[in-house]
Amino acid sequence: MLPKPSKGLVISLIIVLSIFTAMVATGGSFSASLESDADIYSASKDQPSYEASQPIKEESLSEFYERTVRSFDTNQGSADVLPVLMYHHLLPAADNIYPEEPAVLNLEIFEQQMAYLEDQGFTTLTLKEAELFLRGELEIPRNSILITFDDGYASEAVYAADVLRRYDLKAASFLITSQIEDETEDFHPHELSYLSWEQIQENRDVFEYAHHSHDMHHLEENKSLLVVCCEDTLREDLRASLSLLESPYFAYPYGHKDCDVIQTLKDKDYRMAFSTREEMARPGEDLFRVGRFGITYHVSFERFQSIVHGYQ
Secondary structure: OOOOOOOOOHHHHHHHHHHHHHHOOOOOOOOOHHHOOOOOOOOOOOOOOOOOOOOOOOOOHHHHHHOOOOOOOOOOOEOOOEOEEEEOEEEOHHHOOOOOOOOEEEHHHHHHHHHHHHHOOOEEOOHHHHHHHHOOOOOOEOOEEEEEEEEOEOHHHHHHHHHHHHOOOOEEEEEOHHHOEOOOOOOOOOOOOEOEHHHHHHOOOOEEEEEOOOOOOOEEOOEEHHHHOOHHHHHHHHHHHHHHOOOOEEEOHHHOOOHHHHHHHHHOOOOEEEOOOOOOEOOOOOOOOEOOEEOOOOOOHHHHHHHHOOOO
16 A cells, blocks of 8 residues: 655655556566456455545536536547556656656656647547446447546646646546545655545546545555455445445456455446456456556557557
8 A cells, every 4th residue: 555645755655666666577567466367365354444534525426427428429430449548646757756666657758648649639538438338338439548547646636637638638536545635735746645635626627536445555465455355344445435435436456356356346336347457448348357558657659659549
């Protein structure tokens, strides 16, 4: 789990981001060893009970996006695959003292990529639209894409939101709901900080928000707590997360999952969940194993172009 900084925790940042370095140690892939459902882990763990304290009070974000499904013009061709991009943390190059950490991407690279999407006429989908496409219930234009962010870092509000507005693009953010701040803190580029409820509300025009667990973003012996904990603990974590944020969409911490986790998500009325396996999303495939491409410093601009145009 990423620590909540109160001081200049540069050392902690290095330790935390080393987790992501390990995840991309082979070929820059974010794919995790537990992506295979052949590896199923279960163990009884005592975990604390979570109490929701700051639910969103206005129209729920899920309701907002549920009612905004568009009817697309596909006269120029419709898509048969959907590239899903995965980002984490953005920093300007001048402030990025961790240029080779995969979880941190230079802001200038992100802006170049978003400018390319706008120039090429890409349509960014909402999670609901992506779900309907994957169910075979919605036609989408040929150049369609889903942009996602994991963890809910404050850099989404400080940097990403303005870039998305500039190029008229949308994104989905998967939040660790226990890390959401009650008040907006000053942003310091060399400290990790998380979105506040105020920032979430302010950026609803470009971001929609979904779940990355309440407090399961931990590793135990290189296995996500999501697959190590007992079922009751997982259900309690999901209950806490859902009490704070309504959404039927989920991203697995570290990409780890198993059949038991997937069944529990279905029991809690989730409709779609995202892994870190680098593959195109296609209609008719398992909605609880949707692949995503991690966009890190490993990814050249030419590779980015190949991904977004569906060539993989």
